[in-house]
Each structure stands twice: as structure tokens, then as C-alpha cells.
Amino acid sequence: MSLVRVHNFSISLDGFGAGEGQTLETPFGHAGSRLMEWAFETRTFREMGLHGTTAGSRGVDEAFASQWGNGVGVEIMGRNKFGPQRGPWQDEEWKGWWGDNPVFHTPVVVLTHHPRPVLEMEGGTTFHFVDADPAAALEQARALADGGDVRIGGGAATVRQFLEADLIDHLHVVVVPIILGRGERLWDGLEGLEERFDIEATPSPSGVVHMVFSRKAAPQD
Amino acid sequence: MSLVRVHNFSISLDGFGAGEGQTLETPFGHAGSRLMEWAFETRTFREMGLHGTTAGSRGVDEAFASQWGNGVGVEIMGRNKFGPQRGPWQDEEWKGWWGDNPVFHTPVVVLTHHPRPVLEMEGGTTFHFVDADPAAALEQARALADGGDVRIGGGAATVRQFLEADLIDHLHVVVVPIILGRGERLWDGLEGLEERFDIEATPSPSGVVHMVFSRKAAPQD
Numbered sequence: 216m217s218l219v220r221v222h223n224f225s226i227s228l229d230g231f232g233a234g235e236g237q238t239l240e241t242p243f244g245h246a247g248s249r250l251m252e253w254a255f256e257t258r259t260f261r262e263m264g265l266h267g268t269t270a271g272s273r274g275v276d277e278a279f280a281s282q283w284g285n286g287v288g289v290e291i292m293g294r295n296k297f298g299p300q301r302g303p304w305q306d307e308e309w310k311g312w313w314g315d316n317p318v319f320h321t322p323v324v325v326l327t328h329h330p331r332p333v334l335e336m337e338g339g340t341t342f343h344f345v346d347a348d349p350a351a352a353l354e355q356a357r358a359l360a361d362g363g364d365v366r367i368g369g370g371a372a373t374v375r376q377f378l379e380a381d382l383i384d385h386l387h388v389v390v391v392p393i394i395l396g397r398g399e400r401l402w403d404g405l406e407g408l409e410e411r412f413d414i415e416a417t418p419s420p421s422g423v424v425h426m427v428f429s430r431k432a433a434p435q436d
Numbered sequence: 437m438s439l440v441r442v443h444n445f446s447i448s449l450d451g452f453g454a455g456e457g458q459t460l461e462t463p464f465g466h467a468g469s470r471l472m473e474w475a476f477e478t479r480t481f482r483e484m485g486l487h488g489t490t491a492g493s494r495g496v497d498e499a500f501a502s503q504w505g506n507g508v509g510v511e512i513m514g515r516n517k518f519g520p521q522r523g524p525w526q527d528e529e530w531k532g533w534w535g536d537n538p539v540f541h542t543p544v545v546v547l548t549h550h551p552r553p554v555l556e557m558e559g560g561t562t563f564h565f566v567d568a569d570p571a572a573a574l575e576q577a578r579a580l581a582d583g584g585d586v587r588i589g590g591g592a593a594t595v596r597q598f599l600e601a602d603l604i605d606h607l608h609v610v611v612v613p614i615i616l617g618r619g620e621r622l623w624d625g626l627e628g629l630e631e632r633f634d635i636e637a638t639p640s641p642s643g644v645v646h647m648v649f650s651r652k653a654a655p656q657d
Contacts (some may be wrong), residue, residue: 224629227624228451228623228630229451229621229624230449230450230451230645264495311469382552384647390611392630392635393628393630394623394626394627394629394630395627396623396624396627397627397628400450402449402450402615402617403450403617404617404619405450405615406615406616406617406618407614407615407617409449409613409614409615414643415479416613416643416645417639418637418638418639418640418645420637422637423641424637424639426449426613426643430555
């Protein structure tokens with residue numbers, strides 16, 4: 216069975232995966248770019264073409280950042296990651312934050328209560344708008360993944376729902392040393408989560424701490 | 437001026453410094469001993485005589501734990517750290533969790549709205565019960581410290597109040613990889629705290645991450 220993975224999901228020290236007040240100009244609300252600055256400095260993110268043109272770092276942040284695409288055949292994201300709109304689509308002009316040739320290059324399942332037609336982009340990205348619970352969405356995503364792994368792309372509510380449903384095998388969380396105070400919490404409702412995972416922490420000279428949660432192996436008979 | 441320091445203050449990944457439901461049997465509520473297990477294994481805590489009799493570890497956890505007493509002349513603690521009682525004292529029999537010869541060996545200021553007489557214990561610990569805001573309590577504590585530093589001993593509400601009042605110079609927080617889900621949060625109301633501190637993270641083989649917040653030097657003229 217393919218794995219379900221989360222990569223580069225950044226939270227503040229107080230556990231927020233996004234700030235308050237997401238808008239077209241501020242996808243992370245009042246957090247601004249602070250949660251993702253560590254990533255924007257890496258070679259992997261520089262090569263996405265959205266975050267500056269210098270070569271990017273190759274240290275521990277890059278070692279983690281670079282894993283996000285390996286073996287992944289599909290992403291599932293929440294509608295709030297796809298765009299700032301809420302409620303029924305006013306039009307279908309919005310095609311995500313990522314331009315005509317999005318960084319994904321795979322099918323992407325966008326969870327929304329307001330489906331719209333499949334959106335084919337350049338470079339292999341196709342957005343599929345799906346109204347389903349995590350388990351059903353995962354089944355649809357696997358059917359699109361051509362045998363590859365499934366990446367849960369966020370935001371915080373989406374990652375939390377998949378953790379609650381115990382559908383995540385690999386969770387890479389990046390703790391950024393800022394106190395946001397308000398926004399969307401990752402850990403709410405997940406008491407005891409650590410019992411299902413082995414957890415390893417690695418600090419970076421950039422100041423962030425990479426935490427990897429790996430699902431514990433099932434007991435052998 | 438002497439420093440105001442916090443040592444060995446442990447929080448869960450979701451930011452709780454204690455669980456729900458503190459009682460005489462469970463000082464950390466439903467968290468049990470999970471927040472402090474890393475510390476109980478160290479030489480410093482073993483030598484307090486409360487946490488087993490073997491020699492204790494001497495690695496990174498011990499390196500941090502051992503700093504708690506160096507140069508400290510007084511501790512300030514909240515009443516919830518002193519005992520499980522709430523409201524007016526029913527009697528004055530309760531003398532803390534730490535036996536006749538408490539581990540502090542200095543004056544200890546206990547913050548409470550219900551003062552009682554000074555309590556002299558064996559080994560140099562004296563409990564002073566003080567009804568004051570953080571700044572006034574700090575002034576009283578310094579008068580007792582004989583030139584030594586002031587340690588803020590917790591719990592979470594007490595540390596938070598001293599951080600809000602910008603009275604802390606050195607904050608050692610230990611992030612324990614568990615999700616408590618409920619209890620007393622350390623970081624609430626502290627948005628932007630990181631701007632006042634340099635922050636360094638060090639992981640331990642025990643699984644915890646030591647985070648040290650050092651007050652930034654004031655700009656030179």
C-alpha cells in the first residue's frame with residue numbers, strides 16, 4: 216500500500232499552522248511569510264521558481280525540504296490552501312496561487328463542499344474538486360496516484376482531519392520559533408497522538424526544529 | 437542586576453505546562469509524570485532524592501538540568517506549584533510536596549491571594565507567602581536573594597505572567613513529544629515573544645528538545 220505523507224508543514228511554537236485573516240495577499244494571514252522562510256531559502260523551493268533566484272541552501276533544511284516530491288503521485292489539499300475564497304465559487308477564474316504551471320506536476324485533490332470541473336494546468340498538474348471525508352478522499356486520490364504515495368498538503372485543518380482519522384504514515388512538522396498567538400491550530404483534538412508514532416527531532420542552524428513522526432510498525436504475530 | 441531565570445520548564449508539543457485536574461496524587465493532572473520523565477532520569481534530579489536511587493544520566497538532559505541551582509538565591513513559584521489546595525487555607529499543615537527538607541535550600545516566594553506566616557523548613561528553605569503582582573513579587577524576592585539570581589519555578593500561569601511583564605532574562609523550555617490536548621497553556625497571550633529573545637534548540641536522545649530563550653542585549657548607544 217502506498218504511504219500517506221505530510222512534508223514541510225510548518226507551525227509556530229504555540230502550534231499554529233497559519234495565522235488569522237487569510238486573504239489573497241496574505242495566504243498565511245498575520246503570520247505573513249514567517250512560517251515558511253526556512254523553506255524559501257532552500258534549493259528545493261528556489262527551484263519551484265516562486266521564491267527568489269539564487270541557488271538556495273543545501274544543509275539540513277534542504278535535506279528535509281527535498282523529500283516532498285519523491286515518490287508522490289498525488290496531493291490532497293484543503294480548499295483554504297487552494298485559495299482565499301469561501302462558500303460557493305463566484306466564478307471559476309481562480310486557478311490557485313501557483314500560476315499556469317503549478318509546482319505539483321501530479322493530480323491534486325482539492326477538498327471542498329463546492330465541486331467544480333476538473334482543472335487541467337500546464338506541466339501535469341490537474342486539480343480535482345472533491346466533496347468527501349478523509350477516507351473517501353484518500354480512496355479517490357489513490358486512484359489518481361498511479362501507484363505513488365499520497366501527500367497531504369495542508370492547511371492545518373486538513374492535516375488535523377487526516378491525523379484524527381489515523382490515515383497519516385509520515386508527518387514532517389517544522390517548528391518555527393515564533394509565537395503567533397492566534398490562527399489555526401494543528402494539534403487540537405489529537406491528545407495521545409504520540410502513541411501511534413516514533414518521533415525524532417532535528418534542529419537546524421536556521422532556528423527551526425524538524426520533527427518527523429513515523430507510524431509505528433504493527434506488532435508481529 | 438541579578439538575572440531572572442526559568443529552568444527545566446517542560447511543555448507538551450501542543451504547549452501545555454500541566455494537564456487537567458491537579459490533585460494531591462497528580463500534581464501535573466492527567467499529564468501524570470510524562471512531562472518530567474526526562475528530568476527524573478538525570479543525575480541532578482536523582483540527587484534531590486525524590487526520583488529513584490540509581491546514579492542518573494550525564495548527557496545533554498543532565499547538562500541542562502544541572503543549571504537550575506547555580507547562582508540562584510531565591511525561587512518564586514505559583515501557589516499551584518506549592519500545593520493542590522485552592523482558596524483560603526483550611527489549615528496550615530500543608531508544607532509543600534517536598535518533605536521536611538525541600539530541594540530548594542533558599543528562600544521561596546509563594547504567590548497567593550491568601551497569605552500565611554513564613555514557613556521555615558530544614559536545609560535552608562523558607563516559604564514566604566506573598567500577595568503581589570509579578571514586579572512587586574520580584575522586588576520582594578530580590579530582597580531575600582542575597583545577591584543571587586531569581587528562579588521562576590512555575591507553574592505555567594506564573595511563568596506566563598512573568599513573561600507578559602517582560603521580567604524574564606533566561607527561559608529554558610523543554611518540549612516533550614506528547615500531545616496533552618488539555619490543561620494549562622504556557623504561550624497564550626505572548627504573541628511576538630520571540631522578538632525579545634535569541635532562541636536556540638538542542639534535541640536530546642531522550643526525545644525532548646531543549647529550547648533556551650536568552651534576552652537580547654540592549655542596543656548600544
